[in-house]
Amino acid sequence: MQFHHMSIRTADIFRAIAFYERLKFTVTDRFTTGTTLACWMTGNGTHLELIQIPEPHAAPDAFHDPHFVGYYHLSFHVPSLADCMAQIGSAPILLPPTEQEIGSDRYRVAFIADPDGLAIELMEPINP
Numbered sequence: 705m706q707f708h709h710m711s712i713r714t715a716d717i718f719r720a721i722a723f724y725e726r727l728k729f730t731v732t733d734r735f736t737t738g739t740t741l742a743c744w745m746t747g748n749g750t751h752l753e754l755i756q757i758p759e760p761h762a763a764p765d766a767f768h769d770p771h772f773v774g775y776y777h778l779s780f781h782v783p784s785l786a787d788c789m790a791q792i793g794s795a796p797i798l799l800p801p802t803e804q805e806i807g808s809d810r811y812r813v814a815f816i817a818d819p820d821g822l823a824i825e826l827m828e829p830i831n832p
Contacts, residue, residue: 709744709751710778712822717741717756719819724752726792727780727824748780760820767798767815767823777815777823785812785828792816798823803830 714720721731721743729747736742737755745752766772782788785801799815810830815823 707750709753711753711755712818712820713755713757713760714820715757715760716819717743717754720754721745723792723795723819724754727788763821765821767817777825779825779827782826782828785814785826788826788828789814789816796821 712720724745724747725731727747729745729752731743732746733744734741735744740758741756743754745754764772764774766774766776789797789801796817797814798817799813801812801814804811804813812828812830814826816826818824
């Protein structure tokens with residue numbers, strides 16, 4: 705089995721496309737699913753599917769709700785956390801850059817929110 709893609713439901717597909725393009729994703733296909741707009745994007749070794757929801761409701765705040773159960777966040781390795789944060793621009797910062805040790809590895813980590821408030825983790829490996 706091999707991972708294929710992540711699917712994100714969005715209130716505004718054009719705003720979401722612009723955001724994920726800043727994370728180095730590129731639209732490869734545009735299509736409709738039922739009566740709504742959708743697209744495939746590729747980048748960073750994976751695929752995204754964006755689907756616009758005609759009458760959206762706010763997503764649960766998984767990042768700030770300690771009792772939330774379900775998919776929590778997307779996570780990307782980045783070569784430079786500072787450069788990536790500068791490239792993203794005005795995305796809301798959920799957790800400012802900090803250092804984190806996971807097993808024997810160390811990372812600079814930050815969490816940002818996409819245009820619909822979904823959490824995205826950015827991880828820069830720190831050389832030992």
